[in-house]
Amino acid sequence: MLALPTSGLGDRIGRTARFLWSGWAGIAGLSLLATVWQLGHEAYGDFILPAPLATFAAVLSLLESTDTWSTAFETTRRAVKGFVMAGSVGVLIGVAAGYSAAMQRLAGPILTVVLGVPPIAWIVLAMIWFGSSDGTVMTTVVIATSPIVLVAAMEGVATRDRGLDDMAKAFGAGPIRRCLAVGMRQVGAHLFPALSIALGTAFKVAVMAELLANVGGVGGALARARAHLDVATALAWILLAVAALILIDHGVLRPLRSEAERWRDAARPWGVRR
Amino acid sequence: MTVLSLQGVGHAYLGRTVLDRIALDLSAAEIVALVGPSGCGKSTLVHIAAGLLEPTHGRIRRDYRRHGVVFQEPRLLPWATARENIAFPLRLAGVGSGERRRRAEAAAMRVALAPEDLEKYPVALSGGMRQRTAIARGLVVDPDFVYFDEPFTALDVALKRRMQDLVIDAARRERFAALFVTHDLSEAVRLAHRILVLDADGLGIEGERSVPGAPGERSDTQVFHVVQGFLSEDPLFRRIHDVDERRVA
Incomplete structure (x- = not known):
């Protein structure tokens, strides 16, 4: 077996380089998507589906104006704020529910109901409660994403290796130490994928709520593009929202995750590292 | 001097008695092997003694300073x-990082773990190395009492011997x-000063035998003869190899 990189700094540089290098795979995948898009454009024409290059040009021209930046920032701010709130609430309640069987049983049906109600229904309710304001968007985002995080945190705690808990107890760890030093690390394995999904959902729901509640942001811009039947601009805005999501997912969430799950790398043979 | 004493200890899972009327005493620096057929409650007894489980009744006195635990799995x-x-x-225990590092390395040395293996994650270690790491973790606090809960059951014969020698x-x-809990009588005879036999239903300690000689000074032939003697002539060890997998330890 090959020796694993051991020195802290070298290891870190190696992992960062691997992370950046993995960007090529991402670009390759996206190029494939652009190819299909181009085919669709050639089949249906400019009005139904503008060419990818034309859309990129539209994105670039949009980016020249500072309004675009503030609009995109507005949506990102709402989505991220809602995501952070949903994440904190979800993790706190989820971890508590994971440790308490009674709470877990109570949470089950509630979660089914909350997850079963479509986000669009929450938007309608939130619009009645909060009117056309930030509150509408954030409420919808929090309600739509917190159950995802909650379920994952609960599952993570419930399926933790109790042998490790006993081990920590045998060496004198109290319940809080056990939760922090042993429990939370195991929750991570369930939590990080759920956080990625929750972040994506947060963006989607934020744009949708903005569009319906008419409170600006990318959703508002999309509503305007629809009114003008301007498909190129609509696509450009969609690209911008997706870009913001990718930026936060890959720029913040994934590095955090790979830092926490460094040990999984050691289990992977060379050549299949991500 | 008695360092661990259990009096009338019993335990019940959901109303079903798994251990009852357990009494045992251990002196300082004494290695006592606890043997018994599978599923008789040996592990439960050790977990109670180590404070991982609350007994349903009985008294436990621990007069040692610190204990270490080595589990069946690493x-x-x-x-x-x-x-x-x-x-x-x-x-x-809140020991500072420099001190931690030094003592971890010293403990690793004691179980013959190579320094380059210390940087590896458990997934990259072999079964024997993992168990060595677990033993080192049990010894790192400089314990004056160590609980071993069938620590070498999953290891092959040669590795088992190495680990026993380490201990x-x-x-x-x-x-x-x-x-030291084990269901392997020759392991018990190699390691211990004294062997306790737990009743097949967990209802008390059935009896005890001291092993001639001191641990580490018995030859393989001696160990073999003692084990044969126990198994063929001593009624105490009659049910030691009974297996009932339906029961849980």
Whole structure:
């Protein structure tokens, strides 16, 4: 077996380089998507589906104006704020529910109901409660994403290796130490994928709520593009929202995750590292 | 001097009695092996003695300073390197990082773990190395009492012998007392000063035998003869190899 990189700094540089290098795979995948898009454009024409290059040009021209930046920032701010709130609430309640069987049983049906109600229904309710304001968007985002995080945190705690808990107890760890030093690390394995999904959902729901509640942001811009039947601009805005999501997912969430799950790398043979 | 004493200890899972009327005493620096057929409650007894389980009734007195525990499975933290795993009890005790490092390395040395293996994660270690790491973790706090809960059951014969020698050497050097659970009578005879036999239904200690000679000084032939003698002539060990997998330990 090959020796694993051991020195802290070298290891870190190696992992960062691997992370950046993995960007090529991402670009390759996206190029494939652009190819299909181009085919669709050639089949249906400019009005139904503008060419990818034309859309990129539209994105670039949009980016020249500072309004675009503030609009995109507005949506990102709402989505991220809602995501952070949903994440904190979800993790706190989820971890508590994971440790308490009674709470877990109570949470089950509630979660089914909350997850079963479509986000669009929450938007309608939130619009009645909060009117056309930030509150509408954030409420919808929090309600739509917190159950995802909650379920994952609960599952993570419930399926933790109790042998490790006993081990920590045998060496004198109290319940809080056990939760922090042993429990939370195991929750991570369930939590990080759920956080990625929750972040994506947060963006989607934020744009949708903005569009319906008419409170600006990318959703508002999309509503305007629809009114003008301007498909190129609509696509450009969609690209911008997706870009913001990718930026936060890959720029913040994934590095955090790979830092926490460094040990999984050691289990992977060379050549299949991500 | 008695360092661990159990009086009338019993335990019940959901109303079903798994242990009852357990009484045992261990002196300082004494290694006592606890044997019994599978599923008779040996592990439960050790978990009670180590404070992992509350007994339903009975009294426990612990007169040692610190204990270490080595479990049946290594129970290493998968996200931590071997070094961090060994140092885990020290981290819980609030020992500073430099001191932690030094003592983890010393403990690794005692179980013959190579320094380059200390940076590896458990997934990258072999079964024997993982169990060594677990033993080092048990010894890192300089315990004067160590609980071993069938620690070598999953290892092959040669590795098992190496691990037993490690434990015998460590116990002689550091003079800790140990309660060693096993269902392997020859392991018990090699390691222990005294062997306790737990009743097949967990209803009390059926009896005890002291093993001639001191651990580490018995030859393989001696160990073999003692085991044969116990198995063929001693009624106490009659049911030791009974297996009932329907019951849980």
